[in-house]
Amino acid sequence: MGAPDLLPDELRAHPLFDGLTEEQYEWLAETGRSRELADGEVVFAEGAPARFFVVLLDGELLISKVVDDRDEVLARHSTRDGAEERAMLAHTFTGELCVLAGDAYLATATSVGRSRVALYDRTTFLQMLVRAPRVSEMVVPVLALRAQDMIVSGGRRSTLASLGTLAAGIAHELNNPASAVIRAIGELDGAVEELEAAAETWGETASKAEREALGVARRDWMTRARGSGPGDALAMSLLEEELQDWLEDHGLDDGSSLSPLLAERGLDTSWLDTFAGLFDAARLPAALRYLSESLRIRSCVVDVRDAGTRVSAIVKNTKEYTNLDRAPESDVDVREGLESTLAMLRPKLAGITVVRDYARPLPRVPGYPTELNQVWTNLVDNAAGALGGRGELRVSVRGEGGCILVEVADNGPGIDPDVLPRVFEPFFTTKDIGAGTGLGLHLSHRIVTRRHRGSITVRSRPGDTRFQVRLPGRAASGAPLDGDAACRAVLDDHDVPEAVLNDHSVPQAV
Incomplete structure (x- = not known):
């Protein structure tokens, strides 16, 4: 939980969080941690593990780096500068690249006068990019511009030349798995409630043999490879329509919820005919509804698992690219x-x-x-x-x-x-x-x-x-x-x- 003085209204007024939903503001307030800084107090030091993404709420931060045994000022971040919108945004947060890469801080951030910041740890920052895509849209362009400025002003540090490309590549690669996670979570929200209702009805009416038969059918679906259905888009569409008609003819009100899940695994109406033969006709609609909601949730779980695997691969490629180890x-x-x-x-x-x-x-x-x-x-x-x-x-x-x-x-x-x-x-x-x-x-x-x-x-x-x-x-x-x-x-x-x-x-x- 965040500090009690980190309020949604305060975040709502911050340019980095402009245009978010009320739920996102509440989440940001709960997961962030507020910190008051005295004049000269260090927020993070060069070479220290990058633990927090820092959002400047009020005041000024001096960003400096030791170059050739002397401190070199890289930037001044302030909430009071009357600069253009993009520049103002760029000077209201810091530490994003190092936190994203899981590396040490590349510079030192020191408070000038009294300042106030919000801190988000690495896990929360990664969740922020997924839960609030709008933040990603704000951070990545600034990060690219910041990297370009660092290259021009510090050509000696040639390893920084690819930071803009690295940030854009990571953001692009994260987009698909992040979207998959958001979509799956949204689907799960309603699917769990539907499954509970379907399970209650099914549990009251099904015999032991029928419960076992449905379990076998579910395991059969899980063992079949995703994408093993017709490779042709038209053939897939025709199969889904055929499955939907069969399901609705046999008592499932919304056959469109189950037909795509069966079609993508290469299952057709003959598989459903075999399935239906194991159930009493009066209890078949309840069995189909329970099967539909169960497979729907399992499909969402598979989506989240695959997205997590993809994110892990992206992190691995990033570490190899930057040679962090x-x-x-x-x-x-x-x-x-x-x-x-x-x-x-x-x-x-x-x-x-x-x-x-x-x-x-x-x-x-x-x-x-x-x-x-x-x-x-x-x-x-x-x-x-x-x-x-x-x-x-x-x-x-x-x-x-x-x-x-x-x-x-x-x-x-x-x-x-x-x-x-x-x-x-x-x-x-x-x-x-x-x-x-x-x-x-x-x-x-x-x-x-x-x-x-x-x-x-x-x-x-x-x-x-x-x-x-x-x-x-x-x-x-x-x-x-x-x-x-x-x-x-x-x-x-x-x-x-x-x-x-x-x-x-x-x-x-x-």
Whole structure:
């Protein structure tokens, strides 16, 4: 339960919670915890476990980070600034990314003067995004803008370049399971009451043999795979209509509640004929009603279980993508990073055919997995933008001497020959104003060449654009590879931004 002074009216006036229902305001007031802050009091400290999503109710918070042994002010969040609506919203909450990722706080939040905040723990914050989708709509755009500002103002911290993409990817991936949970919960609310009434009637009239027969039918339904019905939408619709007619002809008032549940499991009227033969005709309607409500609830439970499994998979992909469980520097399997990146960028790859070509076995790469994931994100994101929702993206990994060669290619329109020599320059972009910072490929080049002693090159012509990243490898045992000298020779041939091959290309956004 929340503190008694955290009231629905107070939350109703907050821009983050604008437009919610009364039930949602009550829930937010009950699950949140109010905290009064004195001047200079720390809400959370950099490096501490991210336990709370912080909503600023009144006052001002200073957000700072230690960079090169000194405190650097990242932002000031205040409820008193007379800025535009989006800016005001952005300065009324903090800590969302770290709580979402389950990581440590990236900065320190300190009260300036007396302030008051509402705290929501991680579990409650995740529930908030599900129970109040409107909050997700408010948080995600601000998070994306905030991430972009952090990239531009702190290019040195290159790992932050993909935060906007990460947040958008998580929000998009959470949308379907969250919607499924909300839908199932809404269905359960009425279904439980209906089941109680049906069970009471059925229990008063059914014989022991009939109760056992209904249990067998229910277990038969549960053991059949979901989606085992007709794959064709028209055939499925016809089967549902046939089942509905049968059910209503045999005394079930609303056959449409049970027919879809049977059809999706591949059950037809012959199955119902067998079922009906096990019951006295007078008690068949009660049996059908009880079966309908029972399967309806079990279907909702399956929906919630599947949604939970999907959320767990999203969390797993997020942890792998951000390497939350690994040391900053380690021996990296680049295929794992590529797969995590493709999973996080799945929404942007809708309509695009992704072709993988991973050679095995491959040596590991000594380096920084989060930074390499940022490189893969930039390359895959650029390729997806060039393809515009259709085409082929090819991701390959193979050995080349003592090197690992990672190639991200697409069959889009290609890169203009006048643009090609400049693609790795800082702040150079061919995207519309506001659509790109011009830092993605520049930061990727720095990460590959300076941090990992590798090279990154590009060649392009219409229908075939390839970014190639070469990294010195290491054997699984940790020993240097025998072919390391050969790898250095290859890198020497490619380790300059100008080493690009131009084949009469046409414009492509970078």
